[in-house]
Amino acid sequence: MKAKYSILLPTYNEKENLPIIVWMIVKYLSEEDCDYEIIIIDDGSPDGTQEAAKQLEKIYGSDKILLRPREKKLGLGTAYIHGMRHATGDFIIIMDADLSHHPKYIPEFIKEQKKGDYDIISGTRYIRDGGVNGWDFKRKLISRGANYLTQVLLRPGASDLTGSFRLYKKGVLQKLVDSCVSKGYVFQMEMIVRARKLGFKIGEVPIAFVDRLYGESKLGGNEIFQFVKGLMYLFAFV
Numbered sequence: 001m002k003a004k005y006s007i008l009l010p011t012y013n014e015k016e017n018l019p020i021i022v023w024m025i026v027k028y029l030s031e032e033d034c035d036y037e038i039i040i041i042d043d044g045s046p047d048g049t050q051e052a053a054k055q056l057e058k059i060y061g062s063d064k065i066l067l068r069p070r071e072k073k074l075g076l077g078t079a080y081i082h083g084m085r086h087a088t089g090d091f092i093i094i095m096d097a098d099l100s101h102h103p104k105y106i107p108e109f110i111k112e113q114k115k116g117d118y119d120i121i122s123g124t125r126y127i128r129d130g131g132v133n134g135w136d137f138k139r140k141l142i143s144r145g146a147n148y149l150t151q152v153l154l155r156p157g158a159s160d161l162t163g164s165f166r167l168y169k170k171g172v173l174q175k176l177v178d179s180c181v182s183k184g185y186v187f188q189m190e191m192i193v194r195a196r197k198l199g200f201k202i203g204e205v206p207i208a209f210v211d212r213l214y215g216e217s218k219l220g221g222n223e224i225f226q227f228v229k230g231l232m233y234l235f236a237f238v
Contacts (some may be wrong), residue, residue, distance in 0.1 A: 004035040006089030006170075006196045007111070009080035009097045011040055013047045017098050022056050024103040028207065034041045040097075041068045043073040050217045076164075077187040081177055084170070093167045095210060099209050100166040108205045109167040118203035119172040120195055122158050123165035130160075130206035137195040150189065165207060172200055186229075 007025055009017060022038060029036045040053045053067040055103075068086050070079070074168065080094060095101040101123065109121045124130050126147060150161045168176075175198065182190040195202060 002033075002106075003091060004036045004037070004089040005029070005091050005093055005106075005167075006087035007036065007093045007095065007106075008040060008080060008083035008087070009040050009095065010072060010076060010083070011042045011045060011049050011053075011097045013049060014097045015045070015048045016188045018049060019051050019056060020042060020098050021099055021103065022060070025106070026060060026064070028103045029108055032110065033157070034110070035089075037064055037066060039085070039086055041067055041079045041083045042067065042069040044069065044071050044077065050118040058200045068103045068218060075088075077177065077180060077182065080173070083160050084174065084208065086178065087170065092168060092170050093154045093172050095165045101207065102210065103163070103203060105207050106167075110204050113167055116201065116203050119169050119200035120192075122165040122202060122204050123163050124158070124160035124204045125206035125207060125209050127164060127204060128161040128210070131208050133208055133210045143180055158192050158202050161192050163207075163209075164188050165209075166191075175199075 009018075009021070011123060015062070018040070025036075025038055036109050040056075042053060050067065050069055053065070053069075057065045057067060059065075066086060068082060070082060074228075091110075095103075099199065105123060109123070112118065113121050125132055126144075146162065147160065173196070176191050176194055179191045179194050179198075180187060192202070
């Protein structure tokens with residue numbers, strides 16, 4: 001029996017990007033002959049994202065595209081919890097809907113997971129062919145510096161703590177979500193730190209991260225503050 005993969009796509013104002021990312025996911029997973037479903041968790045986008053998702057349901061079928069919206073922005077961690085309630089896959093893939101994560105890497109995640117029976121496969125910008133496209137030098141420097149700091153303080157056993165392109169065994173993701181307390185940007189960091197604490201096996205696949213093509217970046221001063229605050233919490237308590 002084929003394993004089934006549930007792809008969770010949290011969205012907020014992604015009307016332009018959503019049809020493209022869904023088409024690409026379908027393309028690459030169809031080539032792999034995988035059983036899959038794409039769960040769109042929209043947080044009350046005012047730009048018509050939900051209408052676009054409903055059109056995609058009609059095009060690809062409601063067995064492949066599942067729109068499971070929420071009324072307003074409630075944070076990334078709770079978006080995953082909401083999506084998991086509707087997921088029927090053996091594995092869950094989380095990724096951004098803004099085209100910063102290329103679906104061509106999903107087959108590589110699947111192959112790597114099978115090869116080592118990993119509990120988690122994390123897409124990383126910081127080993128081998130991994131990298132970032134579309135960032136200026138200052139932002140790359142901040143990203144590298146932040147990652148170096150997390151490695152020194154947390155020793156997580158993974159090279160990219162803040163990345164949000166990952167594959168999890170469903171039961172593993174459930175355990176991690178149940179134990180995590182962080183929200184937003186820091187949530188991804190806590191997931192890996194707790195995974196290491198719980199003894200889960202983490203594999204990595206190098207990815208090229210691409211800055212968003214349409215819409216506004218959601219990273220600002222508040223996110224940087226939350227990162228530092230979250231890093232100190234994880235260092236002290238996890």
